[in-house]
Amino acid sequence: MANELTQRLDAAWSALRASADRLVSDGLEKPTPAGWTAKEMLGHIAFWDECVEPVVIGLLRGDVERMGGWKFGSGFVADNDGEWPPEDVHNAREAAWAREQTVETVLARVDAAHAGAISAIAGFTAEELADEKFIDYVDNCASHYAGHAAELASLD
Numbered sequence: 001m002a003n004e005l006t007q008r009l010d011a012a013w014s015a016l017r018a019s020a021d022r023l024v025s026d027g028l029e030k031p032t033p034a035g036w037t038a039k040e041m042l043g044h045i046a047f048w049d050e051c052v053e054p055v056v057i058g059l060l061r062g063d064v065e066r067m068g069g070w071k072f073g074s075g076f077v078a079d080n081d082g083e084w085p086p087e088d089v090h091n092a093r094e095a096a097w098a099r100e101q102t103v104e105t106v107l108a109r110v111d112a113a114h115a116g117a118i119s120a121i122a123g124f125t126a127e128e129l130a131d132e133k134f135i136d137y138v139d140n141c142a143s144h145y146a147g148h149a150a151e152l153a154s155l156d
Contacts, residue, residue: 005129005138006118012145013114016045019152020107028103030155036095038152042110043098044091045148046073049113052141053120054078060134073097073109117141 020042023030028039036044050072058067070078074097078084098106121138128134 005124005135006121009118009121009138009142009145012142012149016145016149016152017111017114019149019156020110022156023152024103024107028106032151033154034151037099038155039101039103039106040095040098041148041151042106043074043094043101045144046098046106046110046113047076047090047094048144049110049117049141052117055137056120056124056134060128060131060137073113 020028020038023038028042029037031037032041034041054067054070058064067078072078074094076090076093124134
């Protein structure tokens with residue numbers, strides 16, 4: 001089952017990455033339908049992929065203590081004592097980070113973040129693979145990729 005989940009995620013990822021690769025010659029600066037540039041969108045995706053391991057550990061496995069201190073590629077550090085900022089705060093911060101980076105830096109981060117997400121999912125136990133909340137989480141990740149892949153594909 002873990003293999004099936006990672007295959008679903010990788011299929012959606014492949015479409016996303018292929019769309020991004022087609023835009024690299026433009027520097028990923030084309031605006032998406034959501035108003036971000038492609039580069040900003042990829043920064044956003046990198047952050048949420050970097051969240052997969054702490055989400056699996058903290059929210060899905062219930063080991064909330066280990067969620068604090070998590071450092072992300074943009075420099076953001078999760079504070080175990082504070083509240084998790086709203087999604088829009090994260091998205092704005094990650095877009096701002098990506099804006100200031102080279103295409104190569106953004107692509108390296110998004111690729112590393114995806115590899116980390118796949119590693120976390122591949123580490124699901126047999127019990128977790130039977131738990132709908134784990135399956136739903138991976139399906140939501142794949143849907144996230146698919147939605148952004150469609151946006152990037154519309155820029156070709």
